[in-house]
Amino acid sequence: MVEGIPLNKGWAKGKLLLEAGEATLQEAMKFHPQIESMLREIEGKGWMHLYVEHQAKIVGEIEFSGNEYQIVPWSILRGPYGIMIDISSNFPVVKGVKLEKLVYNIYTRKTFPRAVTADLLNKTITYINDAFWKWEKGWEKDEEKLSKAREVYEVVKWLIDEKKFGLHKDYDVERYKELSETFEKMKGERPRT
Secondary structure (H helix, E strand, O other): OEOOEOOOEEEEEEEEEEEEEEOOHHHHHHHOHHHHHHHHHHHHOOOEEEEEEEEEEEEEEEEEEEEEEEEEEOOOOOOOEEEEEOOOOOOOEEEEEEEEEEEEEEEOOOOOOOOEEEEOOOOEEEEEOHHHHOOOOOHHHOHHHHHHHHHHHHHHHHHHHHOOOEEOOOOOHHHHHHHHHHHHHHHHOOOOO
16 A cells, blocks of 8 residues: 555556557558559559458557556456556547558459459568469460460569569569560560561
């Protein structure tokens, strides 16, 4: 006991930052407008996008100005003590959304449902359509394969060169460089008549 106050009671002052619950995609977009801008860029290229998944938490803040708290016994699993604070007069204020992952498929006319899958937040390409990634010499004679592979290549190239995305660890950067050289050479060749 300190000056007539039991040691298991006191007053909370200051700010407490909270991360709680899953934020919806709409909430995440509200606090991360750069994502909406990138989606518009994708559409501006004539490509389409399809939402896959996200991970986001709501970030809130409570400001205490002398709220009473009490230290109470807690469960064995969480530790010996917990703290109870009455927040009825200080409801948390949402300050933002902590976005950890935001995955979209990007596709073209010939590559539905995806040419590429990318985590737009972490700037990582997690999937590349086999039409490009597993390209083999001789496929250039098949116009359908060539057309589809070129569309995939254009998406991958834009993400890597212009948007500075990286490849997921499952993808070999050297393989991408080889494929990129192959497709750049084919661009310079005259179409066969």
